[in-house]
Amino acid sequence: MSMKSDSPLLDRNLVQDTLSEAMSNGGEWAEIFVEDRQSASADFDEARVEAMASSRDLGAGIRVTVGDITGFAHTSDLTTNGLFEAAQAAAAVAKGGSQVKPIVLDGNGLAESSARILPESVSKTRKVELLEQTNDAARAENAAISQVNVRYSEGRRRILVANTDGLFNADDQTRTLLSVNCVATGDQGLQTGRETVGYTVGFELFEEHDVEAMARRAAARAVTKLAARPAPSGQLPVVIERGGGGVLFHEACGHGLEADLVNKGASVFRDRVGELVAAPSVTLVDDGTMGIEWGTVAIDDEGCPTQRNVLIEDGILTDYMWDHLRSRSAGRPASGNGRRQSYQHLPMVRMTNTFVTNGEAEPQDIITDTKNGVYVAQLGGGQVNTATGDFVFGMTEAYLIENGEITVPLREGNLIGNGPEVLQNIEVIGNDFAMGSPGTCGKDGQGVPVGDGQPTLRVAALTIGGTAS
Amino acid sequence: MSDTVELPDLANELVSLAHENEQIEVCVSRNRSTTVKAYSGEVESIRSGKSEAVGIRVIVDGQQGFATAGSLDRRVLSQVVEEARGNLQFAESDPHQGVASPDGVDSPDLDLVDPAVLHMSEEQKSSLAIELERRCLSADPRVSSVRTAAWSDGWGEFALASTTGISIYSEGGSCSVGVQPLAVEGNETQIGYAGDAARRPDSLDIDRVVTEAVEGATGMLGATKPISERLTVVLEPGVAAAFLGTIAGALTGDRVIKGRSPFAERLGEQVGASMLTLFDDPTNIDSLGADNHDGEGLAARKNMIIEKGVLAQFLHNSYTGRRVGVSSTGSAVRGPRSTPSVGVHALCLDPGTGDRDALFEKVVNGIFVRGVNGLHSGVNPVSGDFSVGAYGHKIRDGALAEPFSEATIASTLQRMLLDVVAIGGDFEFLPGGSGMASIAIEDVALSGM
Structure with a gap:
């Protein structure tokens, strides 16, 4: 064989x-x-x-x-x-x-x-x-x-x-x-x-x-x-270290920009192309051609060459991601996002490498300017309800920020937010872009390899799912 | 290419290739499945397929090699045997490694073969999927569309044979439906989900699926972010299954031996509330997880895990059992594509009494959790930290109140077991095979505003 x-x-x-x-x-x-x-x-x-x-x-x-x-x-x-x-x-x-x-x-x-x-x-x-x-x-x-x-x-x-x-x-x-x-x-x-x-x-x-x-x-x-304290319970500013939190965007808006979910009315981003959906500093890209990253493929699983797709530019929603079926019915080209887990599966719209581009802030300044909050150095996976935009993601390494300084380590937990709100609440983006760890994205029972990345950034408020009051 | 070969014959033939001093275990399977999805009153897609799989373990002097392939083609099978042999040379020798040996326990001899699902035509499946969508749309004017309405069925055969004389065969099928209605009010959209699975098409409770899915979507309209506080949470049976499934995972021999269980040293101790009794029972035919054998071909059996709050035993396959000097509990789980791990087949909870409303009546201030998110990202079964996204309804003065969303619930696995304050009488077997009831756990941190 x-x-x-x-x-x-x-x-x-x-x-x-x-x-x-x-x-x-x-x-x-x-x-x-x-x-x-x-x-x-x-x-x-x-x-x-x-x-x-x-x-x-x-x-x-x-x-x-x-x-x-x-x-x-x-x-x-x-x-x-x-x-x-x-x-x-x-x-x-x-x-x-x-x-x-x-x-x-x-x-x-x-x-x-x-x-x-x-x-x-x-x-x-x-x-x-x-x-x-x-x-x-x-x-x-x-x-x-x-x-x-x-x-x-x-x-x-x-x-x-x-x-x-x-x-x-x-x-x-x-x-x-x-x-x-x-x-x-x-x-x-x-x-x-x-x-x-x-x-x-x-x-x-x-x-x-x-x-x-x-x-x-x-x-x-x-x-x-081992010295970690229970994480706080409630809303706080959250600083996410570069490369550690691309999954936030994957969940907060990536899935909601997949044309199959949009077409069925199952996305909060439906009918919003051309609108300001995020803070003006946010530019979000999905790029299957990105070097050797985990989500890189030369062609998608429908044979379409992958490309760099700008989804949000300066806060404005510019486009969704497309596969063969959805682009054909919309009368537009596919975007190289038709993927499947294996030959036993039907393809659907999937992300490749999804990331937020650099801003201008110095990462240390982002921390120093945060009076009290949580610093997330490594995120685990996440999950989103695309119809409501509510999404969770896990923090596997996190610390308190007290008076602008990173202090005690925190025990693990999930953070929860609402995609459209979180995108508007991104206060500052650093100039230190990095891609994160390789991931497997699951959708409707199919897993495909994806990458994500982002510079250090701060969200004005996210709900921390800890136990400490 | 191999539809005519009997799987037990094939498995035994491969076992007979064992060299002297070699242990071989062969798993082979053949499956076929169909999924029909409906959208806008029509069939959206029909997916069907056949698949085959083989997994072979070869063990020599405690060194184990494994190889697998998605084909029963003869050339492939001989390659798989060779690859498993090639792989074993690099594994370190472990005196406890080996395939299972017959242990004299009789299989429950359940009759799990019901061919009804094989007699369904594609038209019947299509019209069921279309009907499911139509019924959701007509159940409530706020249901605007249905993201997915799906019918699925499958039929499979599995054979396992080994050099220790084990040779088993099983055959069976199941069918399932699942639906995701969207409810819209003003600018707000909510999505619901419900599904059912059974061995026979006429055992599927379509009425209930429609009601639950539609209520799941419409009931959440107007949900708001709750205030952060400590309160009692009532987990509906599906959520209870996710929580207790994580607990059961931490009570498997594999985690315990390798120092990855927070319960490792606690055998015989009170780890949970005294009303809590948890067991694995694949011998109960009412569960879709029922089986005659485990993943190593040993008889399936009922195992107590937590009895009246006391940690009764850890679950073992033959390897983890040998490591700690006990017999396998028949808890090997695996498909042909992987080596046997340890787990539950049909996790069951001893229910309490009374209906769900009676359970709510016991709660002054709490929440009813209808669903959770992020079990894979916020639950650490090694440290015991538990934090998940949650949505559902507030419980105020013993009755269901307004919906809430965008919140998390958090505690630790260790504390939650001890903090169980009530178990509902609303016992049901879930599509995943577990037999669960709603459970109330006090002093859990709800994080919202």
């Missing part, structure tokens, strides 16, 4: 024949998405390699549309029989006729790898060394560190997308990631600290990133939190 990289993932003639079969019941448009995914991981826990695992998935999803109706079927059987059976199942939504135009594919269906050093070409021994090195550094940081888990994972995802418009595009996406989770034990119980490094690259990741420094940061975070 291995494929040579100098030929498409699926034979061009078989792709054409499958698309013809998909159109044979009177469909208006058809698409085939082929995916070959290889991944491997290693878990290091309790100071030893616990298990190495590898996995392989190969399959295709076939989509047929008639008006606003979509038929979709997936199969792991890439023989002519298997593909035709799936094509017929997808075509069943069309109920008549069989006018089939000849399908001419435009493109070579080939792609360049995003990796310089393919992780699969690196020995497992080298990967084990990396895990040991990370573990040792974390444990050496502080005697209070009682447990360390290090996880290495690599994934190569090759995709081929073809449709009856003649599209025949491919991508070869490699992502490599190392995460470390530390437990520190103190008088008050257990605390945790986490760090992750991951990019859309191969094993060259470790030429540029110091895993020992990362391990020490994770360990220090857990140890610091």
